[in-house]
Each structure stands twice: as structure tokens, then as C-alpha cells.
Amino acid sequence: MADPMKIRATVAGDSTEVKVLMSHEMETGQRKDSKGNVVPAWFIQTVTATWNGKPVLSAQWGTAIAKNPFLAFKFKGGAKGDKIQVTWVDNKGDKRTDETVIA
Amino acid sequence: MRAGRTARAAAAVLAVVACGALAQTNTADEIAKYRAALQDGNPAELWEARGEALWKEARGPRNVSLERCDLGLGPGVVKGAYTHLPRYFADADRVQDLESRLVFCMVSLQGIPEAEAKEGPFGGPDHKSAIEALVAWITSESRGVKMDVPQNHPKEREAYAVGEKIFYYRGGTHDFACATCHGEDGKRIRLQDLPNLTTREGAQKAYTTWPAYRVSQGELRTFQWRLNDCFRQQRFPELVFTSDASVALTTFLARNANGAAFDAPAIKR
Numbered sequence: 001m002a003d004p005m006k007i008r009a010t011v012a013g014d015s016t017e018v019k020v021l022m023s024h025e026m027e028t029g030q031r032k033d034s035k036g037n038v039v040p041a042w043f044i045q046t047v048t049a050t051w052n053g054k055p056v057l058s059a060q061w062g063t064a065i066a067k068n069p070f071l072a073f074k075f076k077g078g079a080k081g082d083k084i085q086v087t088w089v090d091n092k093g094d095k096r097t098d099e100t101v102i103a
Numbered sequence: 104m105r106a107g108r109t110a111r112a113a114a115a116v117l118a119v120v121a122c123g124a125l126a127q128t129n130t131a132d133e134i135a136k137y138r139a140a141l142q143d144g145n146p147a148e149l150w151e152a153r154g155e156a157l158w159k160e161a162r163g164p165r166n167v168s169l170e171r172c173d174l175g176l177g178p179g180v181v182k183g184a185y186t187h188l189p190r191y192f193a194d195a196d197r198v199q200d201l202e203s204r205l206v207f208c209m210v211s212l213q214g215i216p217e218a219e220a221k222e223g224p225f226g227g228p229d230h231k232s233a234i235e236a237l238v239a240w241i242t243s244e245s246r247g248v249k250m251d252v253p254q255n256h257p258k259e260r261e262a263y264a265v266g267e268k269i270f271y272y273r274g275g276t277h278d279f280a281c282a283t284c285h286g287e288d289g290k291r292i293r294l295q296d297l298p299n300l301t302t303r304e305g306a307q308k309a310y311t312t313w314p315a316y317r318v319s320q321g322e323l324r325t326f327q328w329r330l331n332d333c334f335r336q337q338r339f340p341e342l343v344f345t346s347d348a349s350v351a352l353t354t355f356l357a358r359n360a361n362g363a364a365f366d367a368p369a370i371k372r
Contacts, residue, residue: 025228068146068149068321
């Protein structure tokens with residue numbers, strides 16, 4: 001199973017900033033290994049984030065996103081102690097969900 | 104006519120040289136900006152999290168964790184430990200850096216065979232390194248602590264002296280020493296400015312910013328890796344992981360960084 005994400009969420013004024021670090025190889029499918037075989041594409045395809053269960057971000061990703069991606073976004077609202085949950089699903093069907101509370 | 108053309112050509116050459124100098128300083132500034140922008144989302148944190156879990160996980164034939172490992176400040180004390188390494192350990196009767204100490208603990212506490220503990224210390228696309236993750240977490244617990252590498256035991260002083268000798272030793276196909284690239288200000292490899300490790304500031308800035316997440320490799324790299332790759336670039340024979348030579352050179356460089364606040368895991372290009 002994939003390693004956990006690191007999620008930080010802080011409220012400032014009327015909006016909340018969420019910063020997420022994900023652990024993923026993000027293979028483009030264009031690279032060859034030392035034996036000359038193509039390394040198959042393996043990347044995060046969808047990312048979703050919820051605030052107390054309500055969706056605040058939904059993204060479709062491709063192979064142009066870097067290895068071990070860093071995602072930062074803001075949304076209107078949020079208060080200290082609210083729950084933020086982030087989920088990614090990759091093209092192999094592997095998925096990972098982690099959560100944090102707004103600080 | 105002819106003289107005029109030569110003068111014009113000379114002026115053009117001068118302009119190109121001036122541009123080159125300007126581009127060089129701008130590049131260093133831009134790389135600094137790039138690092139600052141990345142610092143916020145440093146993927147080294149992923150290694151730190153994995154390392155902390157590995158430290159507490161029962162592993163090896165004896166099925167115990169590393170939590171009784173003595174990094175120099177007593178069994179299990181991690182906070183600030185990295186700033187006193189390398190140092191002499193009586194139980195091993197040798198000077199050890201963090202990586203060699205971790206190998207020692209894996210062998211003596213967890214019962215992992217030494218060859219297995221030292222296998223594949225540098226992670227790549229096909230395997231994750233336990234050592235790199237452990238080093239990431241342990242060093243992160245020393246962030247902000249001042250470097251204080253001891254020189255009390257005769258073997259610590261010997262390691263420093265040997266390390267200094269290696270630093271200035273010229274050899275290999277290119278007749279290089281560490282000091283060839285790291286003994287003067289303003290040297291660089293391609294666009295990367297190289298630290299002058301013979302000055303206090305240079306040694307401090309370099310040593311306190313390793314380990315680091317290398318964006319170009321997508322991996323967290325430890326000081327053992329840094330030295331190993333420097334040896335490769337010098338066309339020296341491979342620096343054996345956790346060898347006495349690698350620990351001696353680390354002792355020399357770490358001791359010269361004494362007094363500076365440790366500031367890693369960092370992020371580098």
C-alpha cells in the first residue's frame with residue numbers, strides 16, 4: 001500500500017489553505033529502465049478533497065505532475081477543528097485517503 | 104576598415120563575456136528563489152514520516168524496534184543526536200557517523216545480518232531505502248540545534264586527521280582532490296555553485312543542509328550518498344558505504360561546521 005500523505009490545513013480570515021504532500025512515483029510511461037524496457041505509466045489520476053464531508057476540490061491529473069506531488073489550494077470557509085479529507089486514485093486503481101483537522 | 108572590424112569584433116566578445124557573468128549571478132539568485140519556493144512542500148517530510156514509523160517498528164530476526172538504539176546521547180534519545188555525530192562509541196570501539204551507527208544497531212539490536220543492513224543504502228525507482236528514511240527522521244529531530252561534533256577521544260582526533268588528509272589527497276584519472284572543487288570561492292559544476300569547504304561559513308552552510316531531497320532524482324539523499332557521489336565525480340574508486348574512510352571524511356567536514364545551527368532535511372535541485 002502507498003505511504004501516507006502529509007496534510008496541513010490552516011484557516012486565515014474567511015478561507016482555509018490546504019497543503020498536501022503525496023508519495024507517488026508518477027511514472028510517465030515514456031522512460032526506459034536499464035534493460036531498455038519501457039517503464040509502464042503509473043500516475044495519480046484523480047484527487048478529491050472534502051471539508052466536513054463536503055467536496056471542496058476535485059481534480060484530474062496526468063503524467064505532467066511531478067513525482068511525490070505537492071498540492072496547495074484554498075477554499076472559502078473552514079474553522080479550527082473541521083475535518084479535511086484528501087483522496088487520490090491512480091491509474092492502477094490503487095488509492096489512498098488521509099485526513100487532518102484544520103489548525 | 105580592417106582595424107574597425109577587429110574593434111567591433113572585440114566589443115562583441117566583451118559584450119558576450121559581460122552577459123555570461125550577469126547570467127551566472129542571476130542563475131544563482133534564481134536557483135535560490137527556486138529552492139525557497141520548494142521549501143514549503145519539501146517531499147523530505149514523506150521520508151521523515153516513513154523513518155519515524157521504521158524506527159518504532161519491530162523488525163529483524165529478534166523482532167524488536169530501534170527505540171533502544173544509542174545514538175550517543177543514551178538509548179533511544181534522538182533529539183539533537185545528529186549534531187554530535189560522528190563520535191566514538193565504546194561498544195563498537197570505533198568512530199561512527201549516523202548511517203554506520205544505524206547499521207550497528209540493526210545488527211546488534213535487531214539481529215539483522217550486517218550485509219543485509221548495508222544492502223542498497225541509496226534508494227531508487229525499484230526500491231526504497233530504510234537507511235535514507237531513518238536518517239531523514241533522525242536528522243529532522245536536530246533541526247535548529249547547533250553542531251557540536253566532539254574531538255575528545257583519540258580515535259575521534261584520528262578520524263579528523265585522516266578525513267583532512269583524504270580531503271586534500273589528489274588522485275584518480277583526473278588527479279582530483281575534494282579540495283580541487285571545494286577549496287576556493289566561486290567554483291561551480293555547470294550552473295551549480297560549489298561551497299568552499301576550507302572556510303568556516305562554507306563548511307557550515309554545506310554540512311547543515313544535508314540530508315536533502317534532490318528534486319532531480321526524486322529521492323532523499325544522505326551525507327554518505329553525497330560523499331559517494333563526489334568520489335564518483337572525481338573518478339575515485341567507489342567510497343564503500345559506512346567505511347572508515349567515509350566516516351573519517353564526514354568527521355572532518357562535520358567538525359568544521361561546529362557552531363552552526365543544523366537546518367536539514369533540506370531541498371536541493
